[in-house]
Amino acid sequence: MELLNAFQYIFTPGPFLWLLLGVASGIFVGAIPGLGGGMLMALTVPLTFSMDSTHAVLLLMGMHVGSVSGGLISAMLLKMPGTPSSMMSTFDGYPMAAKGKPGLALSLGIGASLLGGVVAGIFLILLAPPLSIWALKFGPWEYFTMVLMALVLIASISQGSMLKGLTSCILGVVAALPGLNDSDGNLRLTFGFEELDDGFNLLPVLLGIFVMSQLIKDALNINKKGTAIQIAKESVFPRFREWKRHIVNILRSSCIGTWVGILPGVGANISSMVSYGTAKTFSKTPEKFGTGHDEGIVSAEAANNANAGGALIPLITMGIPGAPVDAILLGAMIMHRIQPGPLLFTTNGDLVWALMGGYVIANILMFGIMVASAKHLARIVKINRAYLIPIIFIFCVIGAYALSNRIFDVWVVIAFGVVGFFLDRAKYPLGPFVIGYVLAGIMEAELRSGLQSSDGSFMPILTRPISLTFTIIAVIFLAYSIVNEWRMRKASTQSVDTTD
Amino acid sequence: MDTARSKFSQIDFSICAALFALGGLILWGAKDIPPPFFDPLGSAALPKVCAYLIIAFSLVIAARAFLRLKSETKVASSDDDFKPEPWLAVAVVLLASLYTLSMNLGWLGFRSGTVLFIFSLGAVLSRFDKTTMIVSGGLALLFGLGGQYIFTEFFYIDLPK
Incomplete structure (x- = not known):
């Protein structure tokens, strides 16, 4: 019933237009290599301060859905993924387009994105309400161990070295430490700077890490240009006969995408990698993967769109961002005085249902816009960076400054941009940094609250079943990652020895 | 190599x-x-x-x-087919810092600072290409003058004057 009301609400002019604007701008920005949904959302948050909360959330979520899908256009036609989650689409999408079938490649990608999104939407609607009821049983120890599990998970699953993932995560926690501590009112790590008394605000940190670092990177790689494959008169509307044989692949990839999305802190790029690998394992023609194979396109695109829906589940039910980009959505909700978590269904039930219904509608809108505009977007994705970089920075300045009319926040954007740029250059993943920053406060507050209630004993971690389960999962993931990394290092050393 | x-x-x-x-x-x-x-x-x-x-x-x-x-072995530096421009990355940080500093110390307001920043960074990033500089100049005026008006009047942001 609530869902029907939500659909009814979304189809009124105001919410519908914000959602449409979000999806369209998300697709446009997602299609431009070097920009991305995170950047667009972080830049838009300050402009939503005077908006209705539900409209703001629908706008941002539309941007998220649109950008994940928009990335496939440049991935398939330029071999430059518009967003990291579209990386896997370059493996088969570009070769297929280069073989003279760009329309087919796009139609497979767009169709898979729609179905992946819709499947994840169904999971979201079915799972979020019972999970939020379950999460009501959580006390401080459950929250502490869950956040700890999320941090371990994102650090260990992130691409590249696990140690660098963990370091990035701890750096994010460190960024959240300065300022007044809510638990006891102590000032810490301000080093005498009054501006640090309130700590680093969320938005400037996000703008720095997501936007400024990317602008510096874009300037560095300004000569990087792809050769666009033109689409002549081919239709990008998916044809049923092409689709029949992909149903199992789509369902499997959508489930993988949703499940990886539910895991706290893990982004869409991991979903599409896992899904692509699984599709290859189950394929009758695995040797064709990477050469323009339709199964590869379908698995990657279904999974990355499904991830966006899956990631909303921990955000809505527990207040834990399912992916780094969801940290922005979380920040925007908090700025609009909405606290995601188990009580959200009670305190802001209409908003949650609108968010879930909006997610499904956003995917349908995405499909319509992509089918209608993919050909034209392919031509305009190569915008001159010399125009874009200064303008985007101006939006960063406005966004950071608007928060509390302090130039200090603009300095924070620049500083975190430089930090993010160097970390990225040294292959430290930035996702764990953002999640660490967002979750540090919750983790510390819950731990201290738990210790107060247990007279300083850590035993409840082991004696409370849910806490114990989260701890075991965290330990298993950590151990698995260590063993896996050790194996990979050994294999790479052996291969170097053999080559020598 | x-x-x-x-x-x-x-x-x-x-x-x-x-x-x-x-x-x-x-x-x-x-x-x-x-x-x-x-x-x-x-x-x-x-x-x-x-x-x-x-x-x-x-x-x-x-x-x-x-x-x-x-255990160093000679490996190909990169399979990228483009030349990175580190000085352009430095220019972005430098000009952004100068722009922020000028507003921080009250030398420039948002309007004039933004016009100068967009034009100068656009010129540097395009390596002083005339066409790009003309377009950047137009964008600088648009965002500097128009931005101040829109963000102050419609979004109620009190930008530095």
Whole structure:
């Protein structure tokens, strides 16, 4: 019933237009290599301060859905993924387009994105309400161990070295430490700077890490240009006969995408990698993967769109961002005085249902816009960076400054941009940094609250079943990652020895 | 051919040195935090744990970088077919800092600062290409003058004057 009301609400002019604007701008920005949904959302948050909360959330979520899908256009036609989650689409999408079938490649990608999104939407609607009821049983120890599990998970699953993932995560926690501590009112790590008394605000940190670092990177790689494959008169509307044989692949990839999305802190790029690998394992023609194979396109695109829906589940039910980009959505909700978590269904039930219904509608809108505009977007994705970089920075300045009319926040954007740029250059993943920053406060507050209630004993971690389960999962993931990394290092050393 | 491995190890060493210094800075800052009062943990515990972990991890990463350097083999530097422009990246940070500083010290307001910033950064990024500079000039005026008006009048943001 609530869902029907939500659909009814979304189809009124105001919410519908914000959602449409979000999806369209998300697709446009997602299609431009070097920009991305995170950047667009972080830049838009300050402009939503005077908006209705539900409209703001629908706008941002539309941007998220649109950008994940928009990335496939440049991935398939330029071999430059518009967003990291579209990386896997370059493996088969570009070769297929280069073989003279760009329309087919796009139609497979767009169709898979729609179905992946819709499947994840169904999971979201079915799972979020019972999970939020379950999460009501959580006390401080459950929250502490869950956040700890999320941090371990994102650090260990992130691409590249696990140690660098963990370091990035701890750096994010460190960024959240300065300022007044809510638990006891102590000032810490301000080093005498009054501006640090309130700590680093969320938005400037996000703008720095997501936007400024990317602008510096874009300037560095300004000569990087792809050769666009033109689409002549081919239709990008998916044809049923092409689709029949992909149903199992789509369902499997959508489930993988949703499940990886539910895991706290893990982004869409991991979903599409896992899904692509699984599709290859189950394929009758695995040797064709990477050469323009339709199964590869379908698995990657279904999974990355499904991830966006899956990631909303921990955000809505527990207040834990399912992916780094969801940290922005979380920040925007908090700025609009909405606290995601188990009580959200009670305190802001209409908003949650609108968010879930909006997610499904956003995917349908995405499909319509992509089918209608993919050909034209392919031509305009190569915008001159010399125009874009200064303008985007101006939006960063406005966004950071608007928060509390302090130039200090603009300095924070620049500083975190430089930090993010160097970390990225040294292959430290930035996702764990953002999640660490967002979750540090919750983790510390819950731990201290738990210790107060247990007279300083850590035993409840082991004696409370849910806490114990989260701890075991965290330990298993950590151990698995260590063993896996050790194996990979050994294999790479052996291969170097053999080559020598 | 280039020793990409060595270059990457150097980046690792630099980051590790910075991390080590950061760990030290956190420990130095944490010593001034009052002892626990309401709970057994106190406000200094998390910073200290983070600092020790950062120092430990940076040492391990540095050791790995050193081992990688020792077993160095010649590898292709990159399969990218473009030339990176480090000075343009520096220019972005430098001009952005100058722009912010000028508003911070009250030398320029948002309007004039933005016009100058967009035009100058556009010119530098296009390596002073005339066509791009003309377009950048137009954009600079549009965002400088129009931006001030829109964000002040419609979004009620009190931008620096």
